[in-house]
Amino acid sequence: MRVFDTERQEWAGSRRERLFHPDQYLDVRRQKVVRQKTAIVLAVAGLAFGVWALAWKDEPEPYQNFTAARSDTKKDSSDGSGGGSESGGGGGTPSAEPSSSLPAGYEPWQDDEGFRVALPTGWERDSRSSQFGIDVVDYRSPDGIRRLQVFQVMETSPYESLQVAQVEAQKLDGYEAVSLAEVPGDGNQAAEHEYRADEIAGEQGGGGARHVIDHRFTAADGERYALVAYGSDADGPDDERELVDTALRWFCPPGTQCETPEG
Template sequence: MRVFDTERQEWAGSRRERLFHPDQYLDVRRQKVIRRKTAIVLAVAGLTFGVWALAWKDEPEPYRSFTAAGSDTAKDSSDGSGSGDGSGDTSEGSASPAQPSESLPAGYESQEDPEGFRVALPTGWERDSRSSQYGIDVVDYRSPEGTRRLQVFQVMETSPYESLQVAQVEARKLDGYEAVSLTEVPGGTGQDAEHEYRADEVAGEQGGGTRHVIDHRFEAADGERYALVAYGSDADGPEDERELVDTALLWFCPPGTQCETPGG
């Protein structure tokens, strides 16, 4: 039975209808309270969504490693140091910064060879190379006048001293061969060895007169064994060949290895 509700100013349904649609039959005051609470809930939800949306847009910067960040910082510091034009730009093809002059003998420079190793030798020497049966190519650095040479190559024997014993067998076949020494010498790994000799005829050498040779073989930081061989005239004494070998050995860094700068 439907009756007229004077407060709501509408016809009210039966009790069964009110059970299925209770919100339609609430009094006006209760409807106002519900609408007010609903509005508050919607406002809070809207505010929460707005804050979340703003936070989501504020994305963090892409991750950079400490090394990369440090490099950028160093570059910025360099650019602002007042170096002249203030640009701080360097071309991709430019050489690496020169090493401190006090750590190299006068007239020497450090070089990164195409075979991957680092070595120091007199400025202005010419480079040549040829294939090797083992390891890196055999690399020759020669003075402009052609009387001095530094040779770099990798050896396959298990120890530097054993390698020199094998090499001495061939050196003895040279005209005028005269051994100065063949011995193990203290080194970074304790396995360095050196063969010093003179000979009237040395393959690949130019000019006449007796040649002085220092063949130094050693185990490098990568665990491989290498040779540094200095050739020069015996007439001017052994000091220039000694300096050549000692400097090259001090600055030598094998391929694929990070080495500290001597004296840096």
């Protein structure tokens, strides 16, 4: 039976119809309350979704390997070859005028890896990624016979690092140890491994025994580094000794301010 609803000014349905559609038969005031509550619920839900979406957008990117990322960046900024570079070009620049504390023919060099070193003028530079710390940097003489290598070591002491390195060096053909010992210094730990070998992987200049001085030390930044000099054994050990000693005296680790060595 349908009746006329005087408040809504329309015909209302039967009681059964009211049970199935109760919201249609609420009075005007109650309908307003329902609408207000519905609007509040929708507003809160919208705000929550907005906060979630914003937080998701700002989530950090996945972790990237630092060494690999840095290597890729350097390749992109180079001439596109991704290889080494010559002294005076990419890879670093002379850091100062020649000093009286430098042997004749040497110059200080500020490398792109952040460290300072001194080496003979005109040597070529190349580098490759390392599993730890800075890239492995090689400076090589124009004839390819002599080389200075610089890298960072992960062992807890220079002597321990050399003990690990000696295990591999003993596998070289004609390996002959000259010395392996800790080196007294200015309070920082240092150790040195000097040896000869008939042939060393990656060396140029033909046959003949090679002479190597591998000096590892704790630098001013508290990190441990290696300076390794390679050369021919036929001309004696003096040129490798001068190469290591000069590089060590001028070495300044990345992110560190160091004074210019005095003569």
